[in-house]
Amino acid sequence: MIRQPDDRAVQLFIKRSMIVRIASLSPKGNADVIPLWFLSDRGRIYMATRSENPVARDIMTNPEAVLLFHGERGPRKDRVLRIRGSAAWRTDPALLRRIQIRAAARYYLTPGGMWDTIKNIRKLPVWNRYHQERGGGGLIEVTPETAEFLRAP
Incomplete structure (x- = not known):
């Protein structure tokens, strides 16, 4: 059954999810699917990644x-x-900053997130260097159009 993206059950399910798998089609018609952290904000779904x-x-x-x-x-x-939904690539610094702050609260400033950071504190310089070398960061912004619950495989 197709539902509206702002349906209460849809929003609750999104809130209870920590990872989203996003699928797209390449110009040659090949499917690309990747898991990413995400944030729901003002009716849109945002995922930070590199260009x-x-x-x-x-x-x-x-x-x-x-x-x-x-x-x-x-x-x-x-x-x-x-x-x-319909996706777009966003690099607006104010939007990036707002989403990054909210994502930090969602993924790092929770008891489990802080514990994971403490356990991996020695890896932070490597993590930081990796992200500096990658560059070209931005956000995939998806405007939901339809939602549907499916049976899990």
């Missing part, structure tokens, strides 16, 4: 995208949420 990411390159030529959420922190392990 060289295959999905980021894909959406620059074909804005259609499919998002799959698994609701990892919820009680229902028997279903997946599929959202179809």
